[in-house]
Structure formats: structure tokens, C-alpha cells
Amino acid sequence: MLQTLKQAVADRLVFLRNPYLSIRTRLLRLASYHLAFDHIVLRNGMQLHTDTPEDRATFESIFFEDMYGLLEYSNALVIDIGGHKGYFALYSILRGADKVIILECEPSNVKAINSLIDENGLRDRVKLIPKAASDKDGIAKFLVYATNWSHSFYSRDGKGQPSEIEVETISLSTIINERECGENILVKSNCEGAEIDVFREIPLGIREMYISHHSFASLGAFAFQAHLEKAGFKVTKVSSNSEHSNFHCVRLE
8 A cells, every 4th residue: 555655646746847747747647646637738838639649658658758759859850750749859849850751541549649739839840741662652451449649550469440441652852852851860660560661771861760669560680780781771679679770870971
């Protein structure tokens, strides 16, 4: 009982000290037992909504675990591959990014991102491309699962029966060439197995990447890391488990 009470107090203190949230949001969390409220205000006034357990887990990994905290955002153009509900885009702006390009093709997530952009008045800084990242531009079959972070080009065991839709695909080269993005480009990727295709070729303007490699991808984690190193990056495995490995990649001079 005492241990449970200590843990509850510790959880509240972690929330109270969080550097990304507004004072009002921190006080609201302090007064509630669970992270169950769906309206969160960041310290700069930007707002986001969490509607599902997957949303809340994603929010916590970004804003509490600081999953992407080791990246250098200052004045960068951020390309967010697998944008989910847009939380990482807000995090990037909060950390000093100049602009963010989000790639997300699942319709309900696209709708949520558009609402997030409009609610926060970010049309001039956040661009949504409602397509899936790949190695080429075109059309592909895409599997949509019940949990809103499992959507993939690939069948997922244990995730239930997906519905199938057609989505447009776009390459990193097309994105960068069409927008004349410069050389201060930061890429975050969590695209559920498509990372092998997405990073088959890596444009020179990209200086830093954080890539989640999934165990069901067509190339294993060790071989994928070797490919990234051959492309001119210093690659560090930040974390790994049975489902995925996370790689931090910095272009060598």
C-alpha cells in the first residue's frame, strides 16, 4: 500500500515538472488519478487531443519519455513519416523547428491532423501530405487496422483483420526536390515496415534521422543499420525490443 502511494506521488511529480506542458494542464493532471482527459495544452499555447489509448501512449512517449529528445531541431525542416495524429509535429515546433512536413495517409488520422493544424493556426508552418512514404511515387494497397498506430503496407499478425484501401505514395526525393528544402533536414520515421523502401535512397539534404525499424520489415535490423552506414551516416541503436529497433542517424561530414 505504501509503495503504491509513493508511486502515485512520483507519477504526479513527473507530470508536474514536465517542461512541455502548460501550468493549467499540469494542475489538471495533478487533480486527476489517470491520464484520461482528452484536451492537453502545451506551454506555448498549442493544443492537442487524445481520444484513444494509442493516442495517449503516443503522447506519453513523445512528451514524457522524450523519445525524440536527442535530435537537433533548431531552424530545421522536419519531415515526419507516419505522422499519426500530429503530436510529433507540435513537439518539433516547440523544440525550435522552422517547418514540419507530415506524411500520413490513413483517412481518420489525416482528418485529426488537419484539425490539429487549424486549431493551432499552423498552416504556414506545418504541411500535411496525405500520402504514404515509399521509394517511388504511385498508388499502393494499404492495410488499415482497428488500432490507429498499426496501419501498414504489410500484414500484421495479432492485429486483427484489416480493411484494404488504396493510397498515393511519394518518395523522399520528390518531397525534397519539389520544395527546395535546403540542407538542414531532420527526418523522423515510424512507418510500420515500409522503412526499407523509404530509405532505399537517402537525399543529401538530410542531416539527421530517427528511424523505427520493425521486425516484420523485409530487411533485418542489422542489415538495415549497415545500409544506413553505407549511405554516409553514423548510426546508433537507441533502443530495441522484440517488435522494433530505434536508430539515431547523423550524416558524417
